[in-house]
Amino acid sequence: MKKIIILTLSFLLICFLFMQFFRPKIVNSPASADFQAPPNVKAIMIRACYDCHSNATSLRWYDQIVPVYWQVAADIKHGRESLNFSDWQKMAPADQKSKLWEIVYQISAGAMPLGSYTEVHQNAKITRDELSTLKAYVNSMAAVALPDDTAKINAADRQYSQWRKEQFLIKQVPIAPNGVRYMPDYKNWQAISTSARFDNGTMRVIFGNNIAAAAVRTHHIQPWPDGTVFAKVAWDEVEDKDGNVKTGAFKQVEFMIKDKEKYAATEGWGYARFKTPKMIPYGKNALFTTECINCHRPQKNEDFVFTQPIKH
Ligand code: HEC
Ligand code: HEC
Known part of the structure; x- marks a missing residue:
């Protein structure tokens, strides 16, 4: 032995x-x-x-x-x-x-x-x-911001109310090179978080659809359930002479859609980005998602999602 x-x-x-x-x-x-x-x-x-x-x-x-x-x-x-x-x-x-x-x-x-x-x-x-x-x-x-002029602020206000009412001139539903379709309804979803990005003067809001909101309520976010969708919208920032900061020109909206099987090749998420009020799909071909995934990968223990509901 x-x-x-x-x-x-x-x-x-x-x-x-x-x-x-x-x-x-x-x-x-x-x-x-x-x-x-x-x-x-x-x-x-x-x-x-x-x-x-x-x-x-x-x-x-x-x-x-x-x-x-x-x-x-x-x-x-x-x-x-x-x-x-x-x-x-x-x-x-x-x-x-x-x-x-x-x-x-x-x-x-x-x-x-x-x-x-x-x-x-x-x-x-x-x-x-x-x-x-x-x-x-x-x-x-960060660049030192000078107050923006009234014309710019008014233009931004007009654009914001157009955005709220979905009056951007979109001829047909834009589709990203990987097949993900633009979802106009995101602005009625629940706002999960907002952030200002100091390096390039943009302001962002992150929205989650019903499934995302329910997952947060019931603490089922590890992993996020199939059907979860996040939308992250970004505006330039404008500042009036009193120092009030608000949304300026619309820049882009980005989506992440969870579907383990359909998007297995991209770690379970379908990514898309639509730029400017014309919602021009970003990316020459479906490989544009590599860029998204590389930056989101350090969050892989959080199912590739940055935005975290407050932990208790
Ligand atoms: C033990 C090795 C290791 C150390 C130490 C480490 N990292 Fe990383 N980091 C990685 C790996 C590996 C990746 C690639 C993504 C992944 O697999 O998680 C990465 C990715 C990143 C990214 C994303 C880059 C991109 O755009 O794709 C950033 C930013 C980053 N690290 C910053 C830091 C900073 C800042 C520190 C120090 C405070 C640090 N890392 C320390 C291994 C490390
Ligand atoms: C340079 C790094 C980087 C790249 C590249 C990137 N993201 Fe993100 N993304 C982030 C960070 C950081 C957040 C956290 C929210 C914020 O902006 O404060 C985020 C948040 C998101 C969110 C909200 C859900 C979450 O994870 O918090 C969506 C949706 C999103 N990104 C989509 C995309 C898409 C689509 C692409 C590619 C076209 C992309 N991202 C590329 C860094 C990146």
Whole structure:
């Protein structure tokens, strides 16, 4: 009996040692266009994000052991693909701004740094103070808004009431390249959340249909039930001379429709975006959804949805 145990253990040990030879390479190529920011901001990113989102990955000894190493290598590959601080300066200034906004959003939503990573690398956790530092930095980059003139504000008001009454000039129901149809009724759904985006001066409202609202009431949002639809509508922001901020020109509406089977290829959600009051479908072909999914993927533990009803 003892012999069998010893033999089995030795066999497992040999397998384990042998496995160590199967290692995808992690290359740290030189960073020619590294992230530029005030030192306190940069230090946070280096400590909490650079292992996966830069060419300056530094692995601890326990990260190097297979099979942990396989997960680490996969995270680094995907992490660098979606955001690489070492290539930061290659992005246009406007893209840098919106990336920063997204970074703050991902951190506040608790999606980044990855939980599987902070469990082991405790010191990578972002504290509340650090999050405030990042927010203050991103806010400081927002353009200073001058009051808009009366003509612009009146035009915006007219457009808003047209939008309420569905008088936008749409000749036929627009259809996105992946077959998702425009749903004019969304403005009568329940508003689930609103947000202002400081990097590009837009204002957004997120609506949910009856199924979404019922799922919130009954706490069935993990996953969201088939038939759930979200609509996110965005306007420019205008500001009058008294500092009142309200909706300006209509920009776009985006939809996410849950259907596990129909949209299995896109993680169970059908995505669509319609731009300008003419509701022009976004995307050359059905692959436009890759862009949507990539940005929503860090929310995969929340069924790819950012907007969360308040948790009790
Ligand atoms: C353990 C590795 C790891 C760490 C550490 C990490 N990330 Fe990520 N990050 C990923 C992976 C992998 C993805 C790709 C999406 C996914 O699979 O969840 C990602 C995606 C993102 C995205 C979405 C990019 C896009 O547009 O597609 C942002 C933004 C982001 N991370 C920001 C951060 C920030 C900021 C930090 C530090 C506070 C951080 N991440 C730390 C692995 C990591
Ligand atoms: C740059 C990242 C990014 C991209 C790309 C993106 N989204 Fe989103 N999306 C978000 C964030 C962040 C929210 C949270 C709400 C907000 O804007 O404050 C969101 C929210 C939504 C919502 C409301 C439901 C929710 O998850 O909260 C819908 C609907 C939506 N997006 C549709 C789309 C569609 C369709 C596309 C592609 C055409 C797309 N998104 C591409 C970042 C992104």
